[in-house]
Amino acid sequence: MFELSDISKRFGTTEAARAIDLTVEPGKTTVFIGPSGCGKSTLLRLMIGLIRPDTGRVRYRGETLSPQNAMRLRRKMGYVIQDGGLFPHLTGRGNIALTARFLGWNAERITARMDELVSLTHFPTDGLDRYPAHLSGGQRQRVSLMRALMLDPDVLLMDEPLGSLDPMIRSKLQAELRAIYRALGKTVVMVTHDLAEAGYFGDTIVLMREGRIVQVGSFRDLIDSPADAFVTDFVHAQRSPLEATQGVTP
Amino acid sequence: MVCLALAPPGLAGESAPVRIGSKAFTESVILADIVAHLAKNDGLETEHVKGLGGTRLLWEALLAGKIDIYPEYTGTLSEEIFAGQGIRGVPALREKLAEFSLTMTDSLGFNNTYVIGMKEELATKLGIRSISDLGEHPDLTVRFSNEFMKRADGWDALARRYRLPHRDVRGLEHALAYEALDKGVIQVTDLYATDAKIRKLQLRRLEDNLIHFPKYHAVFVYRTDLEQRAPDFAAALRSLETAIDETAMTSMNARVELDGRSEEHVAAVFLDRERGIQSRVRERSVTEEIARYTLEHLHMVVVSLAGAMLVGIPLGVLAARKLGLAQPILGAVGIIQTIPSIALLVLLIRPVGYFSDELGFPQAVVALFLYSLLPIVRNTYTGLRGISPQLYESAVALGLPPSVRLWRIELPLASRMILAGVKTAAVINVGFATLGGFIGAGGFGEPIFAGIRLNDYGVILQGAIPAAVLALLVQGLFEFVDRMVVPKGLRIEPIE
């Protein structure tokens, strides 16, 4: 689905991505994990073309991302960020339908698609006409997810989608989100800094450090055959969430 | 010439009315009204641009063809307009004016020279009769009109000639000087010889014993082409030469300033008595006048503000989008603000004159437009730059093109800030538009300037009160517009 080859990105003196090579499998969930500031979000933003790499290239379904095709390709991707990134001046409905309206969808088609999404995400219908300021954190994330899914993209790019939610809502939403991923069968790339969450969602886990990929593999691989001492340390530092996930087969 | 020859007779005169200018004091307005009545009597269409604020402004307007004629004084021509060129006396002046395609009448019959004056009572007490006597009283507070301070024969020259010891001598709006003199805040100022207030305030004219002041004979300066365009009228003008003596002029001034008659009326009475010319003078009620000022004022504010929005918002967008342009754009609109308003109005006479024949309204609108740009451009820029990067990127990530992002996302998100800029511009504009009175643009500035000229608070308030009320109304209006323009989602309180 995605092929990243020799990607580097620098912000001033910070090297946010260094010589990254990565292939994202279609239909699978890939999780980026690593300490804060290691370049997870940067990698995701490179993949949707919000920023351009200094070197290397991103290929999406065989097509190299460029300023010329970025707008068209983005409509085939759904992007969700931590606090949802909802436009405060538009209702839930307005946020979700924004691009479809611009593309000239008629009202019936928009309503039909929105109905599908509401039942997929278990979103209360009356919430659609509320403004983001009048929605709870969990509801905002659902609206954001619906907005990302509106055009039925091939891939979902999720940057810590549950990051700002409190633990109770978070674990409930984790379960729902995984159910949604399974129901959709779409390619998902998700960023988290929580190993348990990574294990819970990820078919493939990409562990990063200071702009580099340290190890790519399954949750088991990370625990059973760590690539280096950093992986071991990272896994151990998150021991307790690890124990919590031991009952669940990743 | 061919066109002229083909045109039916009279059409040329009809299409170009005679435009008469006057300065911001009673005498000038009366003289201009006399000329206006005369021209009307000759069947000409006229327009009187009343009470323009200063000699420079009239001179510029005359050269630019915005006005055809205005009353002037020989001394002002020699000492101010042709300062330092030593051009004195009617023949020399006429020769010089011809270089500008201008000409002038002979003296109308009176010499309204500058005199130095003080309260009769105080002058008697201190034993001051002549300007020389002032030298023995260095502690008197001396204030002159701004114009007098700057003139070649003004304060500097006077102080040198009479060796006057007074320090801290400053300029003051002339009309305010009388008030200050009467209240004893100042003791000495400059006056005009035919000044009605000399009698009213019981002032003494100090003798110019060293003959410092040149002659200030009243004349009409006009564009020479008037003699072809309206030969009868030019002849009628000539007939005013020597027709008005000092007593007649002082009493006309007093009829306006002390008895509260309009200049138009006093001018009509003069022509009726001297020439048997009947002029129709329609005295408008105060309500009618205020209604007219309001319309004119609103017209200026609305046109200039609409223009500033049409130009300012796109400029703000451009500055926010192309960061390299931000500093040049914000810098340029900022610099405009530093130009003093009066100077800007004068500067605009000619450039704006290329696009409009009218004097006053277009210049005022352009000046207001220019001053309105800064708050609108700056707030648009700040509003757009203040949008969080997450929201900005979310819009990009949705695959929306830049124009759609601008209209559907960025401008709505910045709407409150942009509106605040427009509101600031509107409120400043309402106050600022009163300066339109300075160049004959009408509006509430007209009674304010006229009231200062006549030293009549009632007239000043006819402009000042509605202007203040209008500013408050505009403020209130924007509370309402805020609800219309700023999206609801940005106005509600969050629940958490």
Ligand SMILES: Nc1ncnc2c1ncn2[C@@H]1O[C@H](COP(=O)(O)OP(=O)(O)O)[C@@H](O)[C@H]1O
């Ligand atoms: N627009 C930017 N300008 C400057 N530095 C940036 C920018 N975006 C990211 N960085 C830096 O790049 C590094 C990686 O950032 P990011 O990808 O957001 O990390 P993560 O998502 O893993 O926490 C950090 O050091 C961050 O400060």
Ligand SMILES: [Mg+2]
């Ligand atoms: Mg991040």
